[in-house]
Amino acid sequence: MSAFSRRHFLRGAGALAALGAVPGFLGRALAASAPGSGKTLVLVFLRGGADGLSIVPPVGDPAYRAARPTIALAAPGKEGGTLRLDDVFALHPALSPLLPLWSDRTLAIVHAAGLPGATRSHFDAQDFCESGTPGLKSTADGWLNRAVQRSGGPEGAFRVVAIQPTLPRMLVGDAPAVAMSSLGQFRMPGGPAGSSAFDALYAQAVDTALRTTGIETFEALREAGSAKLAQLPPANGAEYGGAPIARRLQDVARLIRSGVGLQVAATDMGGWDTHVGEGTEKGQLASRLAELGGALAAFARDLGPRWADTRVVVMTEFGRTARENGNRGTDHGTASVMLVLGGGVRGGRVLGGYRGLGRSELFEERDLAIGTDVRSVLWETVQAQLDLRDASRVFPGFSPGARVLG
Amino acid sequence: MFKAISMRDPLLAVLLLAGCATASSGGGAPAAVAPRVEPLQLPAVSWSGEAQAVHLLNRLAYGPSPADLRQVQQMGPAGWIAQQLVPADIDDSAVEKRLADFPSLSMSTAELVARYPRAKKVAQAKGISLEGKSPEQMRAELVGVVEPFHLPRQVGAELVAARLIRAAESRRQLQEQLVDFWFNHFNVSADKGAVRWMVSPYEREAIRPHLFGTFRELLGAVAHHPAMLFYLDNWASTREGFNAPRRGRVGLNENYARELLELHTLGVDGGYTQQDVREVARCFTGWGIRKPNEDGSFEFHPQAHDRGSKRVLGVEIPAGGGMEDGERVLDLLARHPSTARFVARKLAQKFVMDSPPPALVERVAQVFLRTGGDLTATYRALFESPEFWSDTARAAKVKTPLEFTVSAVRALGGTTAGDVPMIQALTRMGQPLYRAQPPTGWPEVSQPWVNPGALVARIDFGLKLASGRLTGTEVPLPSVNGTPDEVVDRTARAILHRPLGEQTRSTLLAALGVSEVMPDGEQRRVDGAKLVGLLLGAPEFQNQ
Numbered sequence: 046m047s048a049f050s051r052r053h054f055l056r057g058a059g060a061l062a063a064l065g066a067v068p069g070f071l072g073r074a075l076a077a078s079a080p081g082s083g084k085t086l087v088l089v090f091l092r093g094g095a096d097g098l099s100i101v102p103p104v105g106d107p108a109y110r111a112a113r114p115t116i117a118l119a120a121p122g123k124e125g126g127t128l129r130l131d132d133v134f135a136l137h138p139a140l141s142p143l144l145p146l147w148s149d150r151t152l153a154i155v156h157a158a159g160l161p162g163a164t165r166s167h168f169d170a171q172d173f174c175e176s177g178t179p180g181l182k183s184t185a186d187g188w189l190n191r192a193v194q195r196s197g198g199p200e201g202a203f204r205v206v207a208i209q210p211t212l213p214r215m216l217v218g219d220a221p222a223v224a225m226s227s228l229g230q231f232r233m234p235g236g237p238a239g240s241s242a243f244d245a246l247y248a249q250a251v252d253t254a255l256r257t258t259g260i261e262t263f264e265a266l267r268e269a270g271s272a273k274l275a276q277l278p279p280a281n282g283a284e285y286g287g288a289p290i291a292r293r294l295q296d297v298a299r300l301i302r303s304g305v306g307l308q309v310a311a312t313d314m315g316g317w318d319t320h321v322g323e324g325t326e327k328g329q330l331a332s333r334l335a336e337l338g339g340a341l342a343a344f345a346r347d348l349g350p351r352w353a354d355t356r357v358v359v360m361t362e363f364g365r366t367a368r369e370n371g372n373r374g375t376d377h378g379t380a381s382v383m384l385v386l387g388g389g390v391r392g393g394r395v396l397g398g399y400r401g402l403g404r405s406e407l408f409e410e411r412d413l414a415i416g417t418d419v420r421s422v423l424w425e426t427v428q429a430q431l432d433l434r435d436a437s438r439v440f441p442g443f444s445p446g447a448r449v450l451g
Numbered sequence: 452m453f454k455a456i457s458m459r460d461p462l463l464a465v466l467l468l469a470g471c472a473t474a475s476s477g478g479g480a481p482a483a484v485a486p487r488v489e490p491l492q493l494p495a496v497s498w499s500g501e502a503q504a505v506h507l508l509n510r511l512a513y514g515p516s517p518a519d520l521r522q523v524q525q526m527g528p529a530g531w532i533a534q535q536l537v538p539a540d541i542d543d544s545a546v547e548k549r550l551a552d553f554p555s556l557s558m559s560t561a562e563l564v565a566r567y568p569r570a571k572k573v574a575q576a577k578g579i580s581l582e583g584k585s586p587e588q589m590r591a592e593l594v595g596v597v598e599p600f601h602l603p604r605q606v607g608a609e610l611v612a613a614r615l616i617r618a619a620e621s622r623r624q625l626q627e628q629l630v631d632f633w634f635n636h637f638n639v640s641a642d643k644g645a646v647r648w649m650v651s652p653y654e655r656e657a658i659r660p661h662l663f664g665t666f667r668e669l670l671g672a673v674a675h676h677p678a679m680l681f682y683l684d685n686w687a688s689t690r691e692g693f694n695a696p697r698r699g700r701v702g703l704n705e706n707y708a709r710e711l712l713e714l715h716t717l718g719v720d721g722g723y724t725q726q727d728v729r730e731v732a733r734c735f736t737g738w739g740i741r742k743p744n745e746d747g748s749f750e751f752h753p754q755a756h757d758r759g760s761k762r763v764l765g766v767e768i769p770a771g772g773g774m775e776d777g778e779r780v781l782d783l784l785a786r787h788p789s790t791a792r793f794v795a796r797k798l799a800q801k802f803v804m805d806s807p808p809p810a811l812v813e814r815v816a817q818v819f820l821r822t823g824g825d826l827t828a829t830y831r832a833l834f835e836s837p838e839f840w841s842d843t844a845r846a847a848k849v850k851t852p853l854e855f856t857v858s859a860v861r862a863l864g865g866t867t868a869g870d871v872p873m874i875q876a877l878t879r880m881g882q883p884l885y886r887a888q889p890p891t892g893w894p895e896v897s898q899p900w901v902n903p904g905a906l907v908a909r910i911d912f913g914l915k916l917a918s919g920r921l922t923g924t925e926v927p928l929p930s931v932n933g934t935p936d937e938v939v940d941r942t943a944r945a946i947l948h949r950p951l952g953e954q955t956r957s958t959l960l961a962a963l964g965v966s967e968v969m970p971d972g973e974q975r976r977v978d979g980a981k982l983v984g985l986l987l988g989a990p991e992f993q994n995q
Contacts, residue, residue, distance in 0.1 A: 223902065
């Protein structure tokens with residue numbers, strides 16, 4: 046029985062009658078799964094509209110420096126210079142921890158990615174990125190939940206996890222998903238004795254949503270407790286540092302390494318809305334990138350051999366204006382950059398339909414135009430990690446064109 | 452600062468006069484002050500008096516407290532609602548006295564900016580360079596230079612504390628629930644730049660004075676407020692091609708216009724087009740802020756305003772209207788049937804159930820339209836509805852983290868300082884107050900609040916609170932005299948207000964380790980803190 050039907054089973058009309066059988070059933074489902082053998086997809090959402098043109102600056106585009114007189118990054122080789130990727134693109138120097146991944150081809154960059162029907166509202170743009178249905182706000186569930194519903198993955202309490210306080214929109218839906226601020230805070234309340242009392246109280250709950258969530262919660266708590274997940278130290282000399290995104294990715298790594306059957310993980314990071322004083326090789330954006338780059342590099346290292354089965358997608362809701370504004374920052378724009386990392390990635394390449402920053406190439410004469418639909422990258426990723434075939438079930442109304450990731 | 456606020460007074464006077472004429476027939480309520488609104492006509496229900504009071508306090512208040520429960524039962528639901536609809540008549544001096552400890556609550560944005568400057572600004576003034584330093588290094592540099600209570604975050608801390616104290620202890624409970632509702636409806640986030648110094652004045656000036664007036668007044672107060680102008684970027688929106696001093700060529704920003712239509716008034720399906728969004732944005736060009744990081748008051752910039760004619764929802768707004776263009780738009784929107792339905796539905800979601808029956812929404816919307824958006828009349832229609840008092844509405848909603856934490860404190864007649872441990876608990880449950888980033892605010896429905904991490908955080912909160920480990924927030928523990936069965940039944944009744952199921956009782960007794968009876972009939976005494984912790988974390992206490 047898939048997770049999709051399990052949730053329906055629990056929430057459906059027959060749930061009350063069948064309730065007595067649930068713990069045993071869940072136990073069997075758990076035992077039948079083969080945790081630790083599957084692939085994992087990790088989604089990192091940069092909230093606020095991250096500036097793709099500073100993260101992976103097109104230093105070889107003559108229009109780049111002209112558009113950004115005070116915040117353009119220096120060419121490779123110069124002081125505070127960027128890191129050369131190819132003839133056009135370079136990497137922000139704060140992302141230097143990612144260079145080894147670029148070199149061993151487990152990091153691919155997709156430039157000029159965005160969603161059609163661009164909106165410059167954070168809120169709408171995030172909503173569309175997470176519902177997977179640009180322009181349609183009434184979509185109830187998230188694309189990543191729909192993807193999970195249709196994949197035959199291992200059934201376990203930690204199959205789908207968000208390391209953030211509330212479940213992100215992309216994971217809302219019929220497939221069970223666990224959200225938590227951190228593994229460290231996710232422990233048996235009141236110790237094992239208190240916890241078993243709450244377990245029983247929630248199993249008897251009249252409210253269906255509370256009962257279902259309770260069952261999922263205590264199942265996950267038992268597993269987290271027995272695996273001592275939160276205590277697992279980093280492997281292979283990985284050093285995460287103290288940034289929030291690093292701690293979150295460390296928790297994801299713990300779930301992957303302990304073989305609890307993690308199939309999909311999501312987390313997010315704020316601080317990308319750089320309207321004022323964006324900075325160059327140092328400054329606001331550089332600080333965020335140093336945290337992100339350091340966390341991703343530590344994560345890859347920590348996973349060791351499991352990195353081969355893991356794929357990370359880093360995305361944001363929109364890019365920022367091609368030209369800098371009057372406050373040495375940038376305003377809400379359209380296309381940005383996506384990072385795709387992991388074992389199965391044919392990396393070491395800047396992909397996507399970047400057209401340039403010349404006046405005629407810009408969208409509405411101000412933004413980097415969309416060359417690649419974000420959904421293409423997301424779809425190819427779920428296809429690879431969750432073994433799906435029908436894109437329209439995950440992204441209704443979307444038909445993927447030519448492959449982006451190759 | 453602007454005129455819209457004072458418009459409430461004549462209306463209130465009319466309301467009070469109307470109320471005085473009918474207040475004399477107060478019925479059997481031993482009311483100190485006769486409520487000044489028409490007596491409510493509540494539908495007949497078969498529930499007990501206690502059940503009615505519990506339902507009412509779960510929805511119009513932050514859950515039943517022992518004192519409020521007694522009061523509602525004495526006054527009767529109708530009398531109590533009538534009183535809550537005129538909060539100015541309710542003596543709330545005890546809470547007001549406590550709030551006097553928070554100086555920032557009465558300051559203007561300009562005063563707040565001056566009194567609680569950014570740490571970096573203080574450092575600059577003292578000649579300390581923070582250039583290129585990590586946050587940790589900066590912190591180390593600033594220790595001893597900056598007084599912690601004069602940092603911007605203190606403004607937020609005092610505002611949160613005040614909100615929690617009021618929610619837990621104010622006698623104007625409906626007012627506090629409505630502050631939550633309308634702040635959330637017109638959400639701004641303290642995390643966005645200068646809003647941190649504007650959010651306290653925003654709640655005080657734009658939200659609180661207009662809860663019981665007309666929707667148009669509330670909408671107007673919000674539209675004029677620098678917190679909203681900044682949060683949704685309208686202050687930076689100008690006519691196309693405008694050459695702004697220091698900012699260069701700028702233009703239209705649709706952010707506020709879109710959210711005004713989508714979230715504040717018509718709703719996403721309310722019948723507006725993308726063209727309407729642009730036209731509304733044009734109408735509001737020039738509605739700005741005088742020095743956002745310094746003065747922070749409303750200012751209209753005629754040079755930035757688009758002087759051309761506009762067409763909004765099919766209505767022509769002639770050229771040259773200046774600042775009045777925006778007022779015309781607000782007039783149009785406030786009386787639009789889509790707005791009536793959107794607001795009625797959201798109120799019904801808050802007070803009745805997550806998926807309110809369309810008939811209820813339509814009925815309440817009609818009252819909204821008929822009374823020119825009179826909010827008191829609108830609430831009344833909701834509270835008088837059979838749907839509000841129906842069995843399907845009872846315990847049908849999951850408490851938000853705010854409602855959960857505060858109702859736990861109230862359930863036992865406790866008290867809170869609203870300080871760090873409470874804020875941390877709310878953050879863990881996913882509701883850091885005043886920091887909801889999207890303009891949609893916090894969700895009004897249950898689904899997003901029910902997830903494993905949040906559930907663990909709720910259970911944890913109940914255990915901590917009951918065992919006295921939540922510094923600053925305290926609840927008195929109930930008596931444990933009597934047999935374990937008696938204690939469990941009595942305490943469960945006091946907290947959950949419903950009889951325990953057989954299975955639940957035995958689960959509780961087993962968890963308390965008191966099921967065992969000695970040969971001489973003696974039983975272990977119940978651990979009161981543990982019992983209360985179990986009850987606060989139980990699924991029944993998550994519902995309202």
